[in-house]
Amino acid sequence: MSIWRHLAAGMRRLINPVSKDEEIAEEVRQYFEEAIAARVARGLSPEEAKRAEVLESGNMTAVQERVRAYGWENGLFTLFADLRFAVRGFVNTPAFTTVAIFTLALGIGAATAIFSVVKAVLLDPLPFREPQRLVHLWEGVGDERYHMGDEAYFSSTRPGNFFGWKLGNQSFQDVSAYFWRTMLFSGKESADLVTAHDVYERFFETLGTPVSLRSSGTG
Amino acid sequence: MDDKNTDVIQGTLDMLILKTLSLEPMHAFGIARRVEQISRGVFKVNPGSLLTALQRLDRAGWVNAAWQQTENSRRAKFYALTHTGKRQLEVETADWERRSSAIARLLKAEG
Numbered sequence: 001m002s003i004w005r006h007l008a009a010g011m012r013r014l015i016n017p018v019s020k021d022e023e024i025a026e027e028v029r030q031y032f033e034e035a036i037a038a039r040v041a042r043g044l045s046p047e048e049a050k051r052a053e054v055l056e057s058g059n060m061t062a063v064q065e066r067v068r069a070y071g072w073e074n075g076l077f078t079l080f081a082d083l084r085f086a087v088r089g090f091v092n093t094p095a096f097t098t099v100a101i102f103t104l105a106l107g108i109g110a111a112t113a114i115f116s117v118v119k120a121v122l123l124d125p126l127p128f129r130e131p132q133r134l135v136h137l138w139e140g141v142g143d144e145r146y147h148m149g150d151e152a153y154f155s156s157t158r159p160g161n162f163f164g165w166k167l168g169n170q171s172f173q174d175v176s177a178y179f180w181r182t183m184l185f186s187g188k189e190s191a192d193l194v195t196a197h198d199v200y201e202r203f204f205e206t207l208g209t210p211v212s213l214r215s216s217g218t219g
Numbered sequence: 220m221d222d223k224n225t226d227v228i229q230g231t232l233d234m235l236i237l238k239t240l241s242l243e244p245m246h247a248f249g250i251a252r253r254v255e256q257i258s259r260g261v262f263k264v265n266p267g268s269l270l271t272a273l274q275r276l277d278r279a280g281w282v283n284a285a286w287q288q289t290e291n292s293r294r295a296k297f298y299a300l301t302h303t304g305k306r307q308l309e310v311e312t313a314d315w316e317r318r319s320s321a322i323a324r325l326l327k328a329e330g
Contacts (some may be wrong), residue, residue: 006278024270027247027296031266034248034295057266066267070274 010073017077021068028064032057129208135172137165162200174206227254227262232272233281234315235262237300237308240282244299246289247273273298281307 013020032053039049057063068074090097125131139157157177166175177200185194227235239245239253250273251264276282281304287297300308 002279005280009278023296027270028266030246030293030295031248031251031270033293034246034289035251035266037291038248038252056263063267063270067270067274070271071278 006072010071013071014073014076024067025064028060028067031063032060127209133173134207137175174202176200176203176206178203227264227268231315232264232268233276234308234311235264236269236272236276236298237281237304237311240298240300241305241308244297246295246297248295250298276304279307280304 035053035057036046036049039052040046044052054060126134128134137157139161156179162175162177169175179198181196181198182193183196185192235254236250239250242253245253247266247270251266251269254262254264273282273284277284277298281301282298283301284296284298286294289295
């Protein structure tokens, strides 16, 4: 209940800050008038009464400010004031603003781009069913060209070896193969060189990826 | 005459305002004057604290505020106790009595 009253009172003041401020100012003014009148009634001159009241209660404006400072909406007023100040500063220094915005845009853009790559390469699982069970096998050859440091990498496996692996397989659900090559892809007016793979049977079943278009029995 | 007056004890201002308003609706200066008079000048309420407290009590729903004519035909904001305000006064009074009697016992205790 009370939180709604707090919220509603604050909202009302946010929408119409001037009227609430004037009301507070009026109430404080009225308080001082009454207090001074009470002192005059006790026999002080109006000037003495006024001075005594200010001495005791403080400056009227200070009291008004103190009463105005109550309420959660004051935090927002401060925020709005800061925002106005910031915007005015930007408008007054367009060159600085442009450079600042440009720098921010570049920074954010670069960070986003780098993260997209990191996410795709390092964080996201491969788009296969159970990628943790997928193993890439290849044949190491003596040729230096296929070495990276001590390790042999990526060279074509001889068909005989592949069939040997497939026949002797006891560890994997499926073994399949692909052959990397480039192909010419031609339309009516132009042709493109594209990267293509020949794949052995059960290739897509092994990866566990759905295939939208294929002809059966590719070999 | 009233040189020895002190600020209201921390945390009791709300209770004193609610108690004063339980007698009749009043404007801020009326509350301050009443507290000072009934405490025989011991407690002096600062207008800044008083008006802030009244804002708080209003938002808590313990008092309702409305502008009205005073007895000397000036306009003033009058505060009246609500039902929840009455309940709150009972809660705070009971709490205060528990505390003050405990302090009285402590101060009277002899080794």
